[in-house]
Amino acid sequence: MIKGFDSYTVDFTYYIQLINKQFRNVIEKGSPLFRTNAHNLFEAFLLEIPNEYRQLYTCSVCKKFVENYGNIVALSEDGKVEAALWGEFDGLMAPAFRRLKDLVEKSDVVDAFITSKAVLGVQYAGGFNHMHINVPEEIRYTGKIYTDIQMMFEKREDFRMLQQYIEEYPYDVAVDANNILNSEHLYRFEKCLGISNWYMDLHKKLRTNKKDSNNILWYAVATAPPGYCHIKNTMIGTLLDDIKFGLDFDTIANRFAKKMDPLQYQRPQTNPTRGNIEQGEKIVEKLGIKKSFSRRYARLDELNTIWEYNDATETTGKGFFGHIKIKTINKTNESLDIPATKITWKKFEETVLTNASKIEFLVPKHGNFAALLTATHEDAPPIFQWDNVEKRNPFSWYVYTNGSPCTRWNLKHDYCNVTGICYQPSMWYGKYPHQGKSIFLILDSARDVNGTQSNCLFPEMLINDLREIRKTIEAYSKEATLEGVYEASACGYKLEYGKEWNVSFRVTTSTGVCNYILDRWD
Incomplete structure (x- = not known):
């Protein structure tokens, strides 16, 4: 940025405020955040600025911010996309920000966005204010066991598995499982009823909105209670398998009851390994x-x-x-x-x-x-x-x-x-x-x-x-x-x-x- 350009300083501070306001508005809606595959955003941003001002807004600090965080979006429950940073701004740079908004909202969601940082970007450097976001405390990741990067990796894996299970256990199988559980005839059915209702609801949304199915799945991954995406490895997976293989109800009920025995369900049947004990020491210490x-x-x-x-x-x-x-x-x-x-x-x-x-x-x-x-x-x-x-x-x-x-x-x-x-x-x-x-x-x-x-x-x-x-x-x-x-x-x-x-x-x-x-x- 060029020092001494007072109108720029005032003008750009105004846009930084607008970016933060847009981010706060998105957060207040309660929508989870994601990354898209939008790229070369800063180049597109500069191309929308009039030639006589373009050099003034060419900044390596802001470029890094736009490339790192400019592709963040929020998703609604029905898969609708909203740019988290870019809105319908006014003034000289409105076309540039509108271009960013358009590019980001037309891109594909590829990852969840999770951060533990209080500020994204650099607020002030070289005598100038730069693009940055103040991250509200309520959305910052505060886990002590895993880093925010590790949590994003886990969400990617959850998405991959959920895609697989939607294909493996189709709508009709999910309906049968949900009906059986809601009939309350299975022993300790309540342990699986929540995840079954969630999975059934997800199938219904995907059937009625195939166009935004990718986004609907990502939203489900980001908002699912712990373990819900791991359908195959839970008791609901056992039930879905039994239904898929055509077993009769009595057999299904007996197999379910055996596995739901309080002495078996989620209870380890062997002694822990040395590695598990050592990991336990670390986790207990981290969590205090x-x-x-x-x-x-x-x-x-x-x-x-x-x-x-x-x-x-x-x-x-x-x-x-x-x-x-x-x-x-x-x-x-x-x-x-x-x-x-x-x-x-x-x-x-x-x-x-x-x-x-x-x-x-x-x-x-x-x-x-x-x-x-x-x-x-x-x-x-x-x-x-x-x-x-x-x-x-x-x-x-x-x-x-x-x-x-x-x-x-x-x-x-x-x-x-x-x-x-x-x-x-x-x-x-x-x-x-x-x-x-x-x-x-x-x-x-x-x-x-x-x-x-x-x-x-x-x-x-x-x-x-x-x-x-x-x-x-x-x-x-x-x-x-x-x-x-x-x-x-x-x-x-x-x-x-x-x-x-x-x-x-x-x-x-x-x-x-x-x-x-x-x-x-x-």
Whole structure:
């Protein structure tokens, strides 16, 4: 650039502001960013500038910026392209920027764009301002395990695989798989329902918009939850294969149930290699999550409950005996011998729970008893998919495969006070449908008497950064122990969506006592 050309300095600063404004507008739409194969953009830019000004705008710093970042675009869900930097600007250089916009938007998307930089380009050098972009914090890549370049490479691989799977598992096969899962007849179907719905939706978009199929696939890759593009390597891939090979439903269901067994699904079956352990050390160190592996039993007062028992027994509050609790006399319907009302959980929640002052649960001799857990250290970084630094939720849970006896949980086969009710932690502050749905009934004095021989860090619950070292984590978890077993007050019974329950309750309200049988979710 030529020094002393004041009109240039003011004019070009104005265009730098317009470029940044265009970028912010694109980002605010929530659209992911991509690279196109547009090239020689700076040459095209200069050709649109009047001859008498062209030399003034010939700059090696700006050229590098345009060639490195000028081909960035945003994609909408239906595959429409918008240049991320170049807009319908005005003034002397409007034709040059319009040319860039046109070239970029007519090019093919070839890569995702991910950056950890706060600024793209050089803001000031040689006495002049240059083309640059200030990258908003909300879109900067902040991962600690991989670099932004490595993440872009991973997205390219995801795109390649997704292209392959769209051909390998065509629309009709995807429809059959989605219908089977949505029928809720498969064991632990909820683990695959999210990815199946996503894959089905993708197929529909591709069928209705073949012209922009490449862009639709790229958008799907950029916005897919972790692991969704790896269809072949997931349980949905097993289901799609079985349907494609023409197996009957019973065979499909049996094979699916076997592979979804909690002792098999995402659980390593062999010891970790030396290399996996060494990689685990590096990842744990990079993420700073050593404290997160220390777990303890949770307490009722820590939970996000939807109902709690309030033992506010009345006293006179007067005189020498004012502190003694008064016997509460409730109206009961026992003499009428009214049979129990069969009801779903959703109706129970809507019509009974809000008026219940006391709930008693008939403890079965053997069943789905469970414990809620949390981090031992309050400052332990998040390691669960539903936990994040903005909204902390370090809670998890465990149950025993095929259930356990009530005696193991310090309970007996009789009515027991319910001290609290909550949804499973993954449902507290967001939607994680692949984790399933369930309700926890917190029972008075319930605790795992001997404690479990593990600290229950299950791979299917953990963040994606830990996926590659799940064998090492599994081995660690088997050797670790849970703290606070005697302080536990968040243990009880787990009612899971998709199963028949037929569990009995006795509910006290201001009008009396009623008996209920909860048979299913809804």
